[in-house]
Amino acid sequence: MARRRRRGRRTRKSGNWFTRLSTAKKAGVCLGGVFMALAASGVIYVAAKLGKIDTQDIPQEDIVINAEAEEAGEGFTNVALFGVDSREGDLAEGTRTDCIIVGSLNNKTKEIKMVSVYRDTLLDIKDGELQKCNAAYSFGGPEQAINMLNKNLDLDIQKYVTVDFSVVAEAIDLLGGIDIDVKEEEIQYLNEFVYETGQVAGKEAYFVHEPGVQTLDGVQATTYARIRSTAGGDFTRTERQRIVIEKMVEKIKKSDLGTVNEIIDKVLPSISTNFTSAEILSYAKDFAKYTLGESSGFPIDKTTDTLSGLGSIVIPVTLADNVEKLHEFLYGTTDYTVSSTVQNISGSIVSRIGQREATDDETLNSQTYNTAPEDAAQEKGNNYGGGANNNTPPANSGGQGTVNDGNGTPGGSSGGSGNGNGGGSGDGNSGNSGNTEQPDPGGDSGGTAPSTPDTPSEGGTTE
Numbered sequence: 393m394a395r396r397r398r399r400g401r402r403t404r405k406s407g408n409w410f411t412r413l414s415t416a417k418k419a420g421v422c423l424g425g426v427f428m429a430l431a432a433s434g435v436i437y438v439a440a441k442l443g444k445i446d447t448q449d450i451p452q453e454d455i456v457i458n459a460e461a462e463e464a465g466e467g468f469t470n471v472a473l474f475g476v477d478s479r480e481g482d483l484a485e486g487t488r489t490d491c492i493i494v495g496s497l498n499n500k501t502k503e504i505k506m507v508s509v510y511r512d513t514l515l516d517i518k519d520g521e522l523q524k525c526n527a528a529y530s531f532g533g534p535e536q537a538i539n540m541l542n543k544n545l546d547l548d549i550q551k552y553v554t555v556d557f558s559v560v561a562e563a564i565d566l567l568g569g570i571d572i573d574v575k576e577e578e579i580q581y582l583n584e585f586v587y588e589t590g591q592v593a594g595k596e597a598y599f600v601h602e603p604g605v606q607t608l609d610g611v612q613a614t615t616y617a618r619i620r621s622t623a624g625g626d627f628t629r630t631e632r633q634r635i636v637i638e639k640m641v642e643k644i645k646k647s648d649l650g651t652v653n654e655i656i657d658k659v660l661p662s663i664s665t666n667f668t669s670a671e672i673l674s675y676a677k678d679f680a681k682y683t684l685g686e687s688s689g690f691p692i693d694k695t696t697d698t699l700s701g702l703g704s705i706v707i708p709v710t711l712a713d714n715v716e717k718l719h720e721f722l723y724g725t726t727d728y729t730v731s732s733t734v735q736n737i738s739g740s741i742v743s744r745i746g747q748r749e750a751t752d753d754e755t756l757n758s759q760t761y762n763t764a765p766e767d768a769a770q771e772k773g774n775n776y777g778g779g780a781n782n783n784t785p786p787a788n789s790g791g792q793g794t795v796n797d798g799n800g801t802p803g804g805s806s807g808g809s810g811n812g813n814g815g816g817s818g819d820g821n822s823g824n825s826g827n828t829e830q831p832d833p834g835g836d837s838g839g840t841a842p843s844t845p846d847t848p849s850e851g852g853t854t855e
Contacts, residue, residue, distance in 0.1 A: 442669040444660040456539040460731035461546035469497045472538050472552040489529040496722045503685040508630045513706040515544045516737045546715050546731050559662035561593040561610030563655045569607040570639035576603045581619045589615040692717050693750040709750040711738035
């Protein structure tokens with residue numbers, strides 16, 4: 393049922409359960425969140441350049457808010473932040489959201505909390521269809537994605553911001569790079585996909601040669617934030633995204649207006665939102681008063697599985713219980729009762745996949761992500777690995793082998809053949825025969841890591 397305005401809230405304050413959560417649960421900031429910091433930091437310049445933003449109109453009557461949840465969240469402004477894994481700058485429907493976060497602003501204290509909704513979470517994307525939640529944006533753009541969040545999480549979200557991941561690389565370069573502590577196990581995957589990120593961003597790509605704290609350029613840092621092939625999969629990826637956001641915000645706050653102006657010039661054309669210019673300026677003028685509070689991932693209690701027809705999924709245990717904890721985290725509500733809509737969806741998930749028990753974070757973060765074939769099928773012809781699709785970008789196909797001297801040859805529809813320096817068929821170190829992953833929604837796909845050159849010529853496909 394659509395609702396046009398916020399109403400009173402039933403709340404009772406008490407101790408915050410979130411302070412007792414493990415570190416792994418305090419993760420989940422999406423690259424789309426950079427927009428708020430950039431726009432607010434450069435309010436003087438933004439005022440003159442807001443016309444560059446792709447502004448969309450979503451009528452209030454088309455925003456769905458669960459009837460029983462209409463009183464929740466009074467005094468808070470919720471915004472959906474979407475990061476799309478688009479290769480061509482497309483911010484509308486047809487592309488899946490690699491990142492989904494809910495930013496909740498306490499209008500009184502000016503504290504912002506963020507919750508990352510794991511992209512593979514099994515939710516009702518529309519009319520009872522249980523699917524990975526990142527499919528909602530692909531099928532119905534920001535309107536369907538907003539309504540999916542409202543319906544499943546008992547939220548009142550009426551505004552959104554969408555950003556293409558590639559623009560973040562340019563912003564980081566203008567900031568002079570950011571310092572990241574790169575772990576040994578991350579180097580392989582960072583180098584494996586850095587070429588593809590550079591190609592999309594139109595920038596040179598350089599390998600990382602050793603672990604430890606170091607300054608990453610825009611292409612390297614963006615690639616780092618997108619890795620999910622290490623243990624923990626998407627859960628540890630959201631932690632990396634949080635680190636990148638925090639490092640960027642630190643540098644933005646120390647930057648002069650000239651630098652901020654340059655960043656805005658690059659960022660605004662790659663943003664889609666239904667915020668009006670007046671609304672953006674209203675929030676921007678109070679930027680100095682805002683504080684970034686704690687962040688979390690959703691679902692909080694969860695497990696994972698790979699199921700036929702669904703692929704690799706994150707299962708909330710249960711959805712109703714997780715929504716109650718979400719409201720406690722965002723609003724401090726300890727007596728919130730979820731809506732009948734959420735109860736019904738929660739029951740539908742149990743009916744679909746059976747009763748499950750939550751897996752502890754230590755176990756989840758020790759598991760390596762494996763992509764199911766269904767994930768590739770769900771990409772609906774937007775497949776970027778394996779070379780089996782006519783839409784596969786040239787010179788960047790999944791059939792590619794390791795790069796030794798820049799002479800790698802991209803594979804054809806079945807991976808192609810190699811010449812010793814990068815062909816499509818391999819021996820466990822090149823091409824698809826050595827690939828342990830297959831492509832999945834959002835462009836995540838396999839490939840193998842390039843070796844030692846400082847500047848990769850052709851690496852594996854996107855992570």
